[in-house]
Amino acid sequence: MSNAIKYEKIGDIAVLTAQNPPVNALGVDVRKGLLAGIQQAEDDGAKAVLIYGDGRTYFAGADIREFGKPMLDPGLPDLCNRIEASPLIVVSSMHGTALGGGLEVALSSHYRIAVPSAKMGLPEVHLGILPGAGGTQRLPRVAGTESALDMITSGRPIKAADALAKGIIDRVTEGEPREIGLAYAQELLDAGAARRAVGDMPAPEAIDFDARYETLLKKGRGQLSPATAMRAVQAACEADSFEAGIKRERELFMELMNSDQRLGMVHAFFSERAVSKLPELKGVTPRALADIGVIGGGTMGAGIATAALLSGLTVTMLEMTDEAAAAAKGRILGNLQGAVKRGKISADLFETLTNQALTLATDYTSLANADLVVEAVFEEMSVKKIVFTQLDEVCKPGAILATNTSYLDVNEIAACTKRPEDVIGLHFFSPAHVMKLLEVVVADKTSIDVVATGFALGKMLNKISVRAGVCDGFIGNRILSTYRACADHMIMDGASPYQIDKALTGFGFAMGPFAVADLAGLDIGWASRKRLAPTRDARERVPSFPDKLCEDGHFGQKTGKGYYVYEAGKRGGTPNPDVPALIEANRAELEITPRDFTDAEITRRYMCAMVNEAAKVVGEGIAQRPLDVDMTLLFGYGFPRYRGGPLKWADIEGLDGILADIMTYAKEDDYFWQPAPLLQQLVAEGRTFDDLNRENS
Ligand code: T1G
Secondary structure: OOOOEEEEEEOOEEEEEEOOOOOOOEOHHHHHHHHHHHHHHHHOOOOEEEEEEOOOOOOOOEOHHHOOOOOOOOOHHHHHHHHHHOOOEEEEEEOOEEEOHHHHHHHHOOEEEEOOOOEEEOHHHHHOOOOOOOHHHHHHHHHOHHHHHHHHHHOOOEEHHHHHHOOOOOEEOOOOHHHHHHHHHHHHHHOOOOOOOHHHOOOOOOOOHHHHHHHHHHHHOOOOHHHHHHHHHHHHHHOOOHHHHHHHHHHHHHHHHOOHHHHHHHHHHHHHHHOOOOHHHOOOOOOOOOEEEEEOOOHHHHHHHHHHHHOOOEEEEEOOOHHHHHHHHHHHHHHHHHHHHOOOOOHHHHHHHHHHHEEEEOOHHHHOOOOEEEEOOOOOHHHHHHHHHHHHHHOOOOOEEEEOOOOOOHHHHHOOOOOHHHEEEEEEOOOOOOOOEEEEEOOOOOOHHHHHHHHHHHHHOOOEEEEEOOOOOOOHHHHHHHHHHHHHHHHHHOOOHHHHHHHHHHHOOOOOHHHHHHHHOHHHHHHHHHHHHHHOOOOOOOOOHHHHHHHOOOOEHHHOEOOEEOOOOOOOOEEOOOHHHHHHHHHHHOOOOOOOOOHHHHHHHHHHHHHHHHHHHHHOOOOOOHHHHHHHHHHHOOOOHHHOOHHHHHHHHOHHHHHHHHHHHHOOOOOOOOOOHHHHHHHHHOOOHHHHHHHOO
């Protein structure tokens, strides 16, 4: 028997205990142990089998690290069929998160019991695949087609009480999984309960699958797994037999397992967990964090304060005047009321957070005892320096002084204090209480425990924290500036903003770059262009049409007009009829004869620009690993998760082809298209960005 499964016989019941921390993943040893355990139980004359997990959870699914490797026997589908076929009564007792292959093992058991806090689901679509061990055939048989489809295509886990209501489990009982499982198995034996094989249940009722398929494809914006998983559930309803359905499930499963989207989504799964695990932080103790200060109560400051309050921190919001402080409180209350509406917090907690945990202030001395202060004031260096000079005077020794700047030089800000080692950049994304990304910007003198505290705060706020070095725009905005410039260049050469937006939404982005610019506000880019103009290289191609739009007072959604025109109460905008003329005028002044672009060329150039700049960001050490860039773009810039991120996409596409295209584009504009040295090095050495991830984690 493998060590991953402990076998005991207690009376008439054989007990199989999973012992494969941290999440009892169904790796080959666990599968072997379960198979041997079932066989031994039958050989030992047991009358029932209890399966449960030691530690924090029942099986949380197949072992994702085995994906893409040759499948080692017993395969999970065969194991589930074997469990179901056992002549003994098999009971699964669940706690923690019974997910994917874990829930499939439970569904192949004859009876299921769970503790009230247990959650269960089939999240495989989030890995670019579908349930491949009978889940698409057994779940609809117990829960009905609609419930099964919802669970399988959304990948969302459900609570034990809901699973009971849906007929997925038979009982919910307080207690330890072992004890409640043993008691339930004994009760079934005493009652002479019969084996119940879900596979023997009648096929579930069919629905209009073709209509649902189109809906799922559209909703997936190119992600294949939900719609393909639906086809497997369809087989459960329409196949001649359970076995035929299982066969169809396997075919569709292998199709997805061999897809690029599976590579992208599994990369995202592990990178999301690796991104905040930095070798340099091993053994470093963060400073204590209980009270934080936020300076500036605009949209960003109020969002940061809201995120802090929701994570249990006390917040002092500093504004220059009582009116401004009251306005800041209004924004925070609005955010928190939204959380009440979404059921994230109770009305009581709302009262506590707004009346006890939040303090308004207009005097810097109110921040004297704060453990950390983050400023979100106007994005102007002189203003930042005034704030940090004051903070340096009033904050206690050991307090962390953080800036939420999106672009400015954190080293320069730190230098205006006597404690640069306590200064760090914490770059939130708007709305800060919603967006998952946090760039932890490490300045030259930032001490390592301050870095560790930045990541600790990120964890408290449930953020995806990414370490970034200091440069203009850090990781995300620097790369954004480049692919945005590429889009502007294509417009100057003949493309239209609307064609570009359509091409990129076709690639999987939720919004195209021009719709995003309208959402963020065109004045931000305008201010940035003005800030950089004095030091700009003469060879840089800079369009004039975006400035003209801003000079006419059109900043996007906030002014009702930008690249698109927005009508109150309507979602999205319609192309602004004034924009083409501005573009034509720009081309005329530069004597450019426009040409046609295909969507494929637009996407290729856009992605090559993104990958090239990302490779420079990694090459310069602004991002320590390619996965840091991938997670930044996924959680802050709407990059489609099923592509894994720009550098994972590049690895899948092939770096040599990308470099070759960049070299070709450089013949038109060798200033913009300077190939990244790291990209050239990787191609020359036949290596990939993933190799770098492995070497630096
Ligand atoms: N395989 C391998 N490693 C896993 C794993 C898994 N299934 N789940 C978690 N880990 C690792 C994770 O990388 C981390 O490692 C550590 O465990 C703790 O995880 C046929 C084929 C269970 C809700 O999709 O959603 O079954 O970083 O940090 O926040 O149909 O992990 O410490 O080195 O996330 O408490 C379906 C995936 C698989 C569930 C716990 N199952 N896991 O969350 O801890 S496909 C899933 C989760 C499948 C069959 C198919 C979460 C969790 P490290 P953690 P957590």
